Amino acid sequence: MIELQACDSGHCLILKPNRSADWQTNQRLIVAVALISIVIASAFAAIGAWLILPFAGLEVIALGAALYRVNLNLHYRQILWFSGESLIIEKGVYRPRQRWRWTRIDTAIHVCEDNRLILKLSNGSNSISIGEFLTEEDLRQVLSTLKTLGLRVRGHSSDCQLNA
Template sequence: MVSSSRSDASLVIIAKPNHSSSWRNNKLALLAVSVPSMGAAIGFTALGAWPILPFAGAELFALAAALYYVNWKLEYRHVITLDEQTVSIDKGHYAPKRRWRFARDQVALAITPEKHPWEGPGVTVHGKEETVIVGEFLNRDDCLSLVALLREELLVRTHGPIRRIKI
């Protein structure tokens, strides 16, 4: 999902993965699964089949851990801020973990064509010394909207496969 907001002097673009469900809905789904599972496990424990209870608990713990991990991965985002002097890119889950800052006149956009029609193009912002890949988790439509937003603001200096030269 790509969203943008423009103020007088800057443009903020937020790119994040699509969510199929919120954390609240995941907790409700976990509750819906755990009530009958634990009910059956407690029932079998009352009948003397106590080894079922730890397995039911382990199963629910594994499901909760998987739901939490997927939700955590879907909170990842790229925040690209373009103002008159600088371009900054922040990457992180709930807060920025990595930050890049480029001078506006020294930054360019590199677009790598997609390998398959379902994929989106690769988008890279590069300055004199560093290169930052943005939006690698986006689907094709979202990636194309990110490219359209960035093309309005930045020069496209490379449109094709990026080749690494080893010396």
């Protein structure tokens, strides 16, 4: 998912994974699976196979943990701040965990089309992949937006090696 916002001193490009379900929807799914599991486990326990009860509980706990982990990863963001002659790149979940500050004029886009489209921003010997979690269509939109915001494409390749 891509959002371009106008900020006080320039533009802000927000890249985030598509989320088909929020945490509340996942909680409803966990409750539904838990209820079905309880009914089935209770039926087995009623005929003497009580050993299934802990496994039914473990199944629901494993599903909840997996959905929580996936939901947490879907809060990952990459934010590109275009302000004057500077470009600030931030990556993280809930808050920036990594941050780079580059000059816009020295920053270029490298496009790699191996099995799928890969975008990298480079500045001198530094290189950062962006939008790894986006669809091909979204990546093409990001590329177009970055060109519109003044970044130049330094090159296309099929081997995904960035030569600085």
